[in-house]
Amino acid sequence: MNIRKHGLSIGIERVGSDFFLSFKAIGKLTHEDYEIITPMIDSALTGIRTPKIKALIDATELEGWELRAAWDDFKLGLKYGAEFDKVAIFGNKNWPKITEKIGSWFITGEVKYFENQEDALDWLDK
Known part of the structure; x- marks a missing residue:
């Protein structure tokens, strides 16, 4: 049996004195995932x-x-893009770098890609 996980978990985390949203995306996201995700993000x-x-x-x-x-x-990017000051994306594949560029079109704040979580957190904390 081959089970493939997919979806998005959302949290509010604290690093130092800052609070921010955290998202973890898994697998290939579907429209059905967004039907569940969107109210959670809202x-x-x-x-x-x-x-x-x-x-x-x-x-x-x-x-x-x-x-x-x-x-x-x-559509989510259009709805909430003006609310974001900084968005740090970290991953280990090439395509998140493309997402960084595209995301910057819809988010008024800064969007930056990192290879690891520690660098991403350091940048968000500045």
């Missing part, structure tokens, strides 16, 4: 009291998106 962002949000995206296990899921992700 809820998480509603609870943030700072004017700008810092986010950490762990893409080490992300394999990509189905076409309709990519559209869902695009």
Whole structure:
């Protein structure tokens, strides 16, 4: 039996004195994932009291998106892009670097790709 995990976990983490959203994407995201993810993101962002949000995206296990899921992700970027101050993406594949470039089109803050979590956290903390 071959079970393939996919989805997105969301959390609010603290590093030093800063609070920020963290996302961990796993597998190939589907439209059905976004039907579950979107209300969770809405809820998480509603609870943030700072004017700008810092986010950490762990893409080490992300394999990509189905076409309709990519559209869902695009719509989320349009909806919340102005709320983000910094977005750090870390992973071990080439495509997150492309995501960094595309994400910067929809997010008013800075978007940067890192090879490891520690460097990403250091950048967010500055």
